[in-house]
Amino acid sequence: MTDSSSINLKQSTTVVTEGVYRIAAIVPAFNEEEAITSVVNDINQLAAEKKLLIDVIVVNDCSKDSTSEVISNINCIAINLPINLGIGGAVQTGFKYALENGYDFAIQIDGDGQHPASEIPKIINAAVNGNLDVVIGSRFITKEGFQSSAFRRIGISYFKWLNHLLVGTVIFDSTSGFRLINRKVLTIVSEYYPDEYPEPEAIIVYSLNNFKIGEVSVSMKDRQGGVSSIGTFASVYYMLKVTLAIIFTFIRMKFKRI
Amino acid sequence: MVKIQIIAILVSLLFLLYIVRLIIRGKLREEYSIVWIVCTIILILFSLWRDGLELIADFVGVYEAPNLVFTGAIFAILIYLLHLSIVVSKLHSQNKQLAQEIALLKNKISEKSKV
Structure with a gap:
């Protein structure tokens, strides 16, 4: 399903819906003082050029550097968490804000500059034209731009297999944080969203809620500053934790439906 | 004694x-x-009541009475640790909710004071 829809969407390059939908660009930031300014400015510039109603919401996950001062001086909605919650908790704060303030879509964009703002219209188009609830920006449909390390790619194909096994959806880039959700999904994720390494697990949540998920090919850049939330030594823990979380989420949600 | x-x-x-x-x-x-x-x-x-221990050990079929004490104690400790893990998990999610509420409220207040 995702495979065919993503190809269709690439062909249908209709105009981005100018100023119809209110879009929340959620940027989680942890110690991103170097990269965050250009990330936010890029999104704002794109919004101005394409006449999109995008508000940038930076969720500062209790950074130890000067991220909070930096974001208070640029054009964005600054949300400063009093304690460090991890990427999932930070993104969920953004989801809650988006839900409360009546946005139609929320798009998650990493604060380290990996996700180029120029790809945002492609993702929004995919959701609007394909009538999708969740759109994931994927590095792997067509291989262009930054492709990440070999070990990470092995992990990603493992999650692809696990997702396929449990819910039958094929997502090529299940660790991608570059994704858009609509208001229907916002109501679910503001209630429950995983804490650590939430991306692969969230796909299970979306699938089991019968949301329509699509994937579009985007190019990503290597990070511009800061360090990845996943170190080399944490990789094994990452795989274990996410596998457990995926399996238990699956069981929990299956039982709830019966 | x-x-x-x-x-x-x-x-x-x-x-x-x-x-x-x-x-x-x-x-x-x-x-x-x-x-x-x-x-x-x-x-x-x-x-x-020292004989009591021997009595119970004999009753459940443990040859050495002190082993009964160790088994019982370890079991109790494990259960209690699990209980504490559950408490910590609950606190963790409550803590997260509070932090998010605070952050959103702080944002609301600063938006109001700007106007």
Whole structure:
């Protein structure tokens, strides 16, 4: 399903819906003082050029550097968490804000500059034209731009297999944080969203809620500053934790439906 | 009474006293103190009544009475640790919700003061 829809969407390059939908660009930031300014400015510039109603919401996950001062001086909605919650908790704060303030879509964009703002219209188009609830920006449909390390790619194909096994959806880039959700999904994720390494697990949540998920090919850049939330030594823990979380989420949600 | 009995009873009583003091000062909530008080009372009971331990061990088929104590104690500790993990998990999610609420409220306040 995702495979065919993503190809269709690439062909249908209709105009981005100018100023119809209110879009929340959620940027989680942890110690991103170097990269965050250009990330936010890029999104704002794109919004101005394409006449999109995008508000940038930076969720500062209790950074130890000067991220909070930096974001208070640029054009964005600054949300400063009093304690460090991890990427999932930070993104969920953004989801809650988006839900409360009546946005139609929320798009998650990493604060380290990996996700180029120029790809945002492609993702929004995919959701609007394909009538999708969740759109994931994927590095792997067509291989262009930054492709990440070999070990990470092995992990990603493992999650692809696990997702396929449990819910039958094929997502090529299940660790991608570059994704858009609509208001229907916002109501679910503001209630429950995983804490650590939430991306692969969230796909299970979306699938089991019968949301329509699509994937579009985007190019990503290597990070511009800061360090990845996943170190080399944490990789094994990452795989274990996410596998457990995926399996238990699956069981929990299956039982709830019966 | 043997020396070790007196020592065991004294230590148990001191422990009980310490728990009571913690509760009075508000540093230990009553619901978490129950398990400690019960354990201490059991310890005192068996320090006084040494044959009782042998009797129970014999009844359940444990050859060495002290092994029964170890098995029981380890089992109790495991259960209690699990209980604490559950409490921590609950606190974790409540903490997260509070932090998110605070962050969103702080944002609301600063938006209001800008206008």
